[in-house]
Amino acid sequence: MPELALTRHVPSSFAHALAAAVPDAPIDVAQARAQHAGYRAALASLGLEVRVLDADDAHPDCCFVEDTAVVAAGVALVTHPGAPSRRGEVGPVAAALAELGVTIARVEAPATLDGGDCMRVGSTLYVGRSARTNAAGIARLAEVFEPRGLRVVAIELPPGVLHLKCACAPLGDDAITHAVPLPREPFRGLSLVAIPEVESYAANVLAIGRRVIVPAGFARTADLLARAGYEPVPLATTELRKADGALTCLSIII
Numbered sequence: 001m002p003e004l005a006l007t008r009h010v011p012s013s014f015a016h017a018l019a020a021a022v023p024d025a026p027i028d029v030a031q032a033r034a035q036h037a038g039y040r041a042a043l044a045s046l047g048l049e050v051r052v053l054d055a056d057d058a059h060p061d062c063c064f065v066e067d068t069a070v071v072a073a074g075v076a077l078v079t080h081p082g083a084p085s086r087r088g089e090v091g092p093v094a095a096a097l098a099e100l101g102v103t104i105a106r107v108e109a110p111a112t113l114d115g116g117d118c119m120r121v122g123s124t125l126y127v128g129r130s131a132r133t134n135a136a137g138i139a140r141l142a143e144v145f146e147p148r149g150l151r152v153v154a155i156e157l158p159p160g161v162l163h164l165k166c167a168c169a170p171l172g173d174d175a176i177t178h179a180v181p182l183p184r185e186p187f188r189g190l191s192l193v194a195i196p197e198v199e200s201y202a203a204n205v206l207a208i209g210r211r212v213i214v215p216a217g218f219a220r221t222a223d224l225l226a227r228a229g230y231e232p233v234p235l236a237t238t239e240l241r242k243a244d245g246a247l248t249c250l251s252i253i254i
């Protein structure tokens with residue numbers, strides 16, 4: 001079981017975070033902060049020690065720490081994010097990970113890699129090739145993690161899917177959620193909880209053991225997870241969603 005969640009506060013500039021579409025209502029930063037606090041409380045209630053890094057107002061997306069490092073097999077691969085505006089986010093996260101005693105490796109330009117494109121399930125590390133993660137980034141991921149016993153499987157993402165984990169997420173070591181835009185073939189051998197197309201945002205869940213944090217308001221997904229033997233823990237994410245954020249993106253779980 002994981003023990004620690006590294007998170008980062010929502011900056012006061014959060015209303016300027018990257019977003020594929022302009023939201024119907026502007027981001028309410030105070031509410032985003034309240035939702036982030038709810039997230040940290042949920043992680044703590046599931047038994048994790050939660051660390052929170054200071055926000056950096058110069059980086060409106062800095063609370064989405066998942067994209068800045070991939071941690072597995074005792075190594076943190078600090079990324080070179082695909083979005084230029086996010087590249088300055090990695091320093092404080094790398095420093096915090098180094099303080100935790102994790103071995104640090106790095107992705108260097110021209111390679112790009114976002115942690116949201118990386119999903120470890122058992123001994124397999126799936127990686128989406130996306131607008132944010134390029135072939136050199138995937139090659140670097142394989143170079144770092146394959147010698148440490150992880151099989152790296154690349155998946156071409158359909159246009160419009162920001163990150164691999166927008167459409168799937170781990171449910172332990174042999175199961176995942178899975179939403180329609182993704183092919184099924186690369187995940188053969190895993191149990192899939194198929195998320196209905198109208199609820200595809202809710203594919204991004206955060207499982208800690210059998211308890212699974214799900215975005216609030218996605219009743220069918222919660223029901224499907226419960227039927228599959230998990231305990232859904234709904235959490236409000238409306239303001240984070242306006243910046244294309246969901247649940248896994250707010251932490252690095254160690």
Ligand code: CIR
Binds near residue numbers: 249
């Ligand atoms: C971005 O576009 O980079 C942020 N606004 C959202 C990042 C979400 N990250 C994630 O799902 N891992």
